[in-house]
Amino acid sequence: xxxxxxxxRGNFCVSTDPDRLDIPAIHAYLSNSYWSPGIPIDxxxxxxxxxxxxxxFHHSNQIGxxxxxxxxxxxxxxxxxxxxDDYQKQGLGExxxxxxxxxxxxxxxxxxxxxxxxxxxxxxxxxxxxxxxxERYMEIHRPNAYVTSQNGTTYTTGGSPT
Numbered sequence: 001x002x003x004x005x006x007x008x009r010g011n012f013c014v015s016t017d018p019d020r021l022d023i024p025a026i027h028a029y030l031s032n033s034y035w036s037p038g039i040p041i042d043x044x045x046x047x048x049x050x051x052x053x054x055x056x057f058h059h060s061n062q063i064g065x066x067x068x069x070x071x072x073x074x075x076x077x078x079x080x081x082x083x084x085d086d087y088q089k090q091g092l093g094e095x096x097x098x099x100x101x102x103x104x105x106x107x108x109x110x111x112x113x114x115x116x117x118x119x120x121x122x123x124x125x126x127x128x129x130x131x132x133x134x135e136r137y138m139e140i141h142r143p144n145a146y147v148t149s150q151n152g153t154t155y156t157t158g159g160s161p162t
Contacts, residue, residue, distance in 0.1 A: 007099050012092065013057050014099045021048060021055050022062040029065070029082055031146075034117060036080070038146035047080075052105060056083060056096050063087045066096055072105040078114040093122055101126050 004017035026048070027041045047067065056064030064083040070076035078100065083093045100106065114123060131137060 002105060005099075005103070009095060011059055012063075012095075014096055015055050015057065016053065016103070017055070018048065018053060020057070020062075021053060021065075023048070025062045026065050026080075029084070030080060033080075033082065035115075036146060040146060043146070052103070054096060054100055054103075056087075056092060058087065064092060064096055066100055068100065068103075068106065070106065070109070073108075074110045076106055076109050076112045078112065081114075081119075093119075094125065097122065097126050 002016075004015060004020075006017070007014045023041070023045060027039070027044045030036045030044060031039050031041075051067040051069050052072070054066045054068075055062055056066075064081075064087065066081040067079050068076050069079065081093075081096070083096065101112075106112070112128075114128060116123060
């Protein structure tokens with residue numbers, strides 16, 4: 001693994017040092033997000049271990065995060081991007097994206113993808129576009145992967161109990 005990078009701007013920094021990440025804070029945000037409601041902390045920990053992560057900090061407090069799943073040669077998937085509400089509208093999300101797309105391990109990729117419900121404008125500024133050939137893409141989508149019913153059944157396959 002490469003040496004962690006740190007980019008500073010005033011009282012803010014973006015770091016790829018996994019030891020700086022505030023896992024409970026990341027989990028708290030993600031478990032209440034629209035894309036991963038109820039995600040267990042152990043899943044967040046595994047996802048972080050297998051990804052290139054970018055922590056956004058104000059002084060020592062984590063205020064944002066992004067994760068890139070990649071082979072660091074041909075493909076990358078950007079996910080779990082957030083900036084806390086109190087820090088939005090300050091250009092921090094755009095700066096976080098600048099740091100991500102400039103990262104040395106993410107250069108020369110054949111494909112860099114993401115999924116978003118409401119931040120298309122931000123990502124378009126960095127070259128992301130709708131799928132050129134959506135008919136070629138397939139997925140297994142499990143929107144209820146982390147939802148547990150009252151009787152303890154976990155739903156992991158499109159709403160079907162396991």
